[in-house]
Each structure stands twice: as structure tokens, then as C-alpha cells.
Amino acid sequence: MANRRPTISDVARRAGVSKGSVSFALNGRDGVSEATRERILSAAGELGWTPSLRARSLSTSRAHAVGMVLARDPALLGADPFFPAFIAGVESALAPVGQALLLQVVPDQADEFEAYRRLADQGRVDGVFIADLRANDPRIELLAELPLAAVTLNRPDVDSPFPAVCEDDRAGIALLVRSLADEGHTRISHVSGPMEYLHARNRRQAWEEALINADLAPGPLAVADFTAAGGRKATEQLLDGPSPPTAIIYANDLMAIAGLSSAQQRGIGVPDQLSITGFGGSELSAHVHPALTTVISDPFGWGQSAASALLGVIDGNQPVTDIALPPVQLVLRASTGPAPSGA
Amino acid sequence: MANRRPTISDVARRAGVSKGSVSFALNGRDGVSEATRERILSAAGELGWTPSLRARSLSTSRAHAVGMVLARDPALLGADPFFPAFIAGVESALAPVGQALLLQVVPDQADEFEAYRRLADQGRVDGVFIADLRANDPRIELLAELPLAAVTLNRPDVDSPFPAVCEDDRAGIALLVRSLADEGHTRISHVSGPMEYLHARNRRQAWEEALINADLAPGPLAVADFTAAGGRKATEQLLDGPSPPTAIIYANDLMAIAGLSSAQQRGIGVPDQLSITGFGGSELSAHVHPALTTVISDPFGWGQSAASALLGVIDGNQPVTDIALPPVQLVLRASTGPAPSGA
DNA sequence: TAAGTCAACTAAACCGGTTTGTTGATTCGG
DNA sequence: CCGAATCAACAAACCGGTTTAGTTGACTTA
Numbered sequence A, B: 001m002a003n004r005r006p007t008i009s010d011v012a013r014r015a016g017v018s019k020g021s022v023s024f025a026l027n028g029r030d031g032v033s034e035a036t037r038e039r040i041l042s043a044a045g046e047l048g049w050t051p052s053l054r055a056r057s058l059s060t061s062r063a064h065a066v067g068m069v070l071a072r073d074p075a076l077l078g079a080d081p082f083f084p085a086f087i088a089g090v091e092s093a094l095a096p097v098g099q100a101l102l103l104q105v106v107p108d109q110a111d112e113f114e115a116y117r118r119l120a121d122q123g124r125v126d127g128v129f130i131a132d133l134r135a136n137d138p139r140i141e142l143l144a145e146l147p148l149a150a151v152t153l154n155r156p157d158v159d160s161p162f163p164a165v166c167e168d169d170r171a172g173i174a175l176l177v178r179s180l181a182d183e184g185h186t187r188i189s190h191v192s193g194p195m196e197y198l199h200a201r202n203r204r205q206a207w208e209e210a211l212i213n214a215d216l217a218p219g220p221l222a223v224a225d226f227t228a229a230g231g232r233k234a235t236e237q238l239l240d241g242p243s244p245p246t247a248i249i250y251a252n253d254l255m256a257i258a259g260l261s262s263a264q265q266r267g268i269g270v271p272d273q274l275s276i277t278g279f280g281g282s283e284l285s286a287h288v289h290p291a292l293t294t295v296i297s298d299p300f301g302w303g304q305s306a307a308s309a310l311l312g313v314i315d316g317n318q319p320v321t322d323i324a325l326p327p328v329q330l331v332l333r334a335s336t337g338p339a340p341s342g343a
Numbered sequence C: 001t002a003a004g005t006c007a008a009c010t011a012a013a014c015c016g017g018t019t020t021g022t023t024g025a026t027t028c029g030g
Numbered sequence D: 001c002c003g004a005a006t007c008a009a010c011a012a013a014c015c016g017g018t019t020t021a022g023t024t025g026a027c028t029t030a
Helices: A008-015 A019-026 A034-047 A053-060 A082-097 A110-121 A138-145 A169-182 A198-213 A228-239 A253-265 A299-315 B008-015 B019-026 B034-047 B053-060 B082-097 B110-121 B138-145 B169-182 B198-213 B228-239 B253-265 B283-287 B299-315
Strands: A065-071 A100-106 A127-130 A149-153 A164-166 A188-192 A221-223 A247-250 A275-277 A294-296 A329-331 B065-071 B100-106 B127-130 B149-153 B164-166 B188-192 B221-223 B247-250 B275-277 B294-296 B329-331
Touching (some): A008 A034, A019 A034, A053 B053, A065 A082, A082 A299, A082 B100, A100 A110, A110 A138, A149 A299, A169 A329, A188 A253, A228 A247, A253 A275, B008 B019, B019 B034, B065 B082, B065 B110, B082 B299, B100 B110, B149 B299, B164 B299, B169 B247, B169 B275, B169 B294, B169 B329, B188 B253, B221 B228, B228 B247, B253 B275, B253 B283
Parallel strands (some): A065 A127, A127 A149, B065 B127, B127 B149, B188 B247, B247 B275
Antiparallel strands (some): A100 B100, B294 B329
């Protein structure tokens, strides 16, 4: 009477075959005739049977899930539009193949190792995404030893056995610099993220190189932390400096919006006296005043590609190579304009 | 030679006892003498053994994980600072007890049912959070039939067998209205979220009631969608209306920031000609110009409480009752001020 | 016609834990 | 000093799948 869910044995009994045959039929392996296969499948259908993931996990030693560990201050995590969209992309690739995503948010890097270890020890996931790469990132070495597949988001600066799924943010920065240089700007500053992060480094480096390419002196740099508070502080620092820039390239939209507000608060006209650009293409960037010139990236697509790549690694059939995502798009909006003439 | 991870049998052998005893010792059940228990635990320690979660799941019929399904347009998901912080809070309660969070993001409500069903069918999770409650939410009924524990974020408008973990957003709105009324505003508008969402309804209703309490006529309402684009459109609609408001209460910070920009674009001074308030207390709200008066909520704490409650339901020892979170905090900043005198 | 091949299928072992009788050794009450 | 109760510990069954090693019978093949 107790309405327990049907098991493979129930299906086998109903179809008049052995458990093994049901398993074979279900997994599309041969050694079972077409007639029997159909009989089994319809028996399964009538009973409404789906194989128990738990039993499967135990016997196949597969979790059928992948994981992601985020080491972020929870208070700041919300400000970054990247992850939700990335995760949505990941899901879009996982759901069709019956995989799931396990998310871990830990307060800081100290807990990060522990989190990866636990995921591996408990066998909760078959692979992980390595995001927010840092310089000389110790996670690469850790994960190389753990029995987990992995893909990195962008290429690490250390030797890595894992495929990298890369979005070229340097190209985006170069586009921004060129467009500003074309407008006559000569003092183009950059507000970066923390230097420990590779993407912060990359963007900074791209900015420096692009300036050199445009025959401009590297304008002053302010290192910030990707938060609004940090963006504002960096902006004030730059504007109070000895030779204030006529344009600022921020490493993300959030800092740019804070910077924009900060300039306005001081009565500095944007873009008349100061041009401002963001990075990322958040929804809000189009709806601030003036609307933000920025570079649109595609975290959803990134998530999709990263997930497919990770599943490929887990499957282990063919080696997975690095994947380059389509280039980011420059969107010119009202926050940039010609350099002030009296400069 | 193959360095497979140790199993319970290895531990048993090493400690010179049976598998059963190891299991008993590990789970702190009695029937094991103190001496043996110690011998077993140290054997486990030496071998570096941790019980296989997969095996455990199979034999205990527990997933040791909880789930959350988000039905959102991925492009807009990123704009909402609520979820990342909420999730971080959830993790902070799950990690210490060895539980994990499974996240599902589905593009729309059509896929939502399917997602919950899959979680249940596959036995991936023991319970779920029900967020983004809608009017007459069909998920309550679905989940009541599924073999899953659940907690809702706020109380549904339909009968629900699940405990609700509630943050009183109505009180926050009331504070905002009162503070604006005190400043002499008489035409206080509201830009709401979609009416299908209970939290949008609640905030709207709280706004209406607070206006009545302040002896004010219900100012015009604009129904939006919690996005920046929607916030801007709603703002324009209100400002173009027959009797434009002198203050607008937005249902979230994002719309408020877009509205603020929209007003500025039209040359309307904030707060001189128009007061603006947000809701949520995002980091950015403090760094726009003028800084946004808003109401600070605590998604992290909400996640923590919701997770503990859910674990309580799953354990099933004592019945879990509704939980009320501490009230939200009003933060008065520069985006609100006295009503324009010439109005 | 005996031996060999092959496809179709079964029985049983296995994954690594938990749980349920059952057994021996101790302790206890009378 | 004996039968009953108590307790530590064990062996075996179980969770629900997958996988391997056989078994069977039909069909070739020499």
C-alpha cells in the first residue's frame, strides 16, 4: 500500500526480464533485442519509473553534478551582475543532460580550499569551474591533485592541466582606449580591480598597451576593488591628482557608475569635462544619466560554453582544448565625448 | 596499488571490528564501548576516511542537499542583488552541517514545475526554498504533493503547509511614506513591480495604506517590472501624467536609480523638485548622486534563517513555525528632501 | 552431425554505507 | 549459584542501480 516509488526490480518483473536487462535497455547498450527493449521501456513508462540517481551515483561513481566555489564577501557579491547570468548559462547547458549545479559561497579565500576539498571528498560533484582567477592561483595545483575535472574561466598565469574558456577582455579595453583617443583624449586613466585578480591585471595591461599604441603616455592608474565605494574613492583620487584625466576607463560598470556620480557631485560635467566608460554591459549602464559607454560581455554564453567544456572533460572521451568566446562589443553612449578643448 | 579512497570496510578491518560497529561509532549511536569507539575513530583518522556521501544517500534516502529554483530571465537576474546575498546566507547555515545547495535557474515559469519535479524525482535534494512568491502560487500545491520539504520566503496568499520565513517589507514602505509626508509631500507616487508577485503587491498595498494613514490621496501608481528599463519608463509615465508627483517610492533600488537618472535627464532636480526613494539597500544606492534614500534589508540573514528553518523541517523533529526577521532599516540620504514649495 | 559462434538474456557480485536480528559474555536479582 | 536481563559486537540483509561472468538455444560451419 505504501506508495513507494518503483525500482528497477519492479520494472524487470513487469517486463518479465532481469534487472540487468532493464539496465541495459535503459542505457541503450546492445545485447537486448528490439522487441524486449520496447517491452521494457513501456513497462517503465507504465510504472512511471525513473532510475534512482542515488543508486546510480553509487554504482557509477559519478555525481552527475558540477560545482562552483565563490570566495566573495557576501555583501559585495550582490553587486556583481556577472555570476547570476553566468550561472544561468551554465544551467542551460546542464539541464538538458540531467546534470545539476552545486554552488558554494564562502566568505574568503581561506575557506576556499576547504570547500573544494569537501566537494571532492564527499564526491558531490564530478567537476568544478574555476572563476576569479588570481595571480599564481594556488587552486590550480590543488585541483590538479583532487580527483575532480575542471575548467578555468580564462587562462591562468601558471601551468594548468585544465582547459580554459576565455573571453577576451583585453580587446574590449583596447576598443575603449582607441575610441577615446580618437576623440582627442590624451590623459586617459584607468580604475582597475585588485591586482591579485588576473582579469583586473589583464584589463590594466590592455589599457597600458593600448595607450602606447596610441602614442599616449600611460595616464594615472587607480587600483580599486570592483565595488561602488572603491570606484568612487578611486575617482576622487584621480580627480584630485596633479594632472586630472579627461577620460576614465573603469574595469567594471559598477565602479563607473559610482565614478560618474562622484564626478557629478563635484560639478564636473560628463562627458563635457570628463568622459567615462564602464565594462560589462550591465542593464543599468544604459539607464544612468548620461548613459554609460561600455563594453558588452556575454556571461550567459560564457556559462554555456564553460559548462559544455566541463562536461566534455568529465566524459573524458576526446581531449578538450581551450575555447575562445566571441569578442566583446563596444557600445558608445552618452558618457563619452570629445576631449575638453581647453585641456 | 591503485590509491582508491578508503571505505568503511578498511576502517573496520584496521580497527578489528565489523562494518556495523564503525557505522555505529561514527554516528554516535550507543552499543559501542568507549574503548572501541576510540579505536575506530583513530583508525578512521589514520586512514583519512570520510564516509561516502553517495553510499549514505542511497541507504538513508537522504540527499543531504537542498535546492532552489529561480525562474528569471537570465539577462535580468544579474541586476538583482538579492539572490547572491541570500545564497551566501544560505550557505553559511548549510556548510557547517555538511549540506549543500543545488541551484536551478530556468528561463521562465513554464520550466519551473519541471525543475521542481526533477529535483524530487531524482532525489537530488531533501527540501527547497520557494522564493518570488506569486499570487495564488501554484508551486505551493505542487510541492505539497512532492516528497520534498520546503519553506517559503514570506507568507503565500494561499493555504500553505510550509513554514514561512518573513521579512516585513510593508514596514519599510510605511517608514518611507511617513518620512516623505513629514517633509510635506502630498503627491507620493509608487513604482511597483509586476502585480503577480506578492512582494510587489505587498509593497504597493503598504504604500496605499500608509498614504491613507497620512491622510493623503493615493498618488498615481506605475506598475513596472523591477528592471532599470522598466523603472525609467514608469518614471517618465508618472512625470508626464496630469499631476506629476513630488516624490516617488520605487519598489527596488535598481528602478529608483534608473528613475533618478531619468529625472536628471529631464532637468528635474533631485531632491529639490522630486524626491526619490529606493528599496533594498544595495551597495550602489549609497554611491549615486544624490545618494539614495532607501530601506536596508538583510538578504544574507534571510538566507541564514531560511536555511535553518528548512533543515529543521527536513529533520522533522519539532514542528517549525513561521519566522519573522528583524525589521528593515530606513536610511535617509540626499535623494529625499522637503516638498517643493511652489507645488 | 559434432563442434563452434553468436545474440539474448540471467544470476550474482558489486558500489559503500545503514539497519536488523542474533550471539556470547557480563552483570544482576533472588 | 542459577536464570534473566543487559550489553558489546557481528553477520547478513538492504538501499537501487551497474557490470561481469555465465548460460541457453538457435544458427553456422566443416
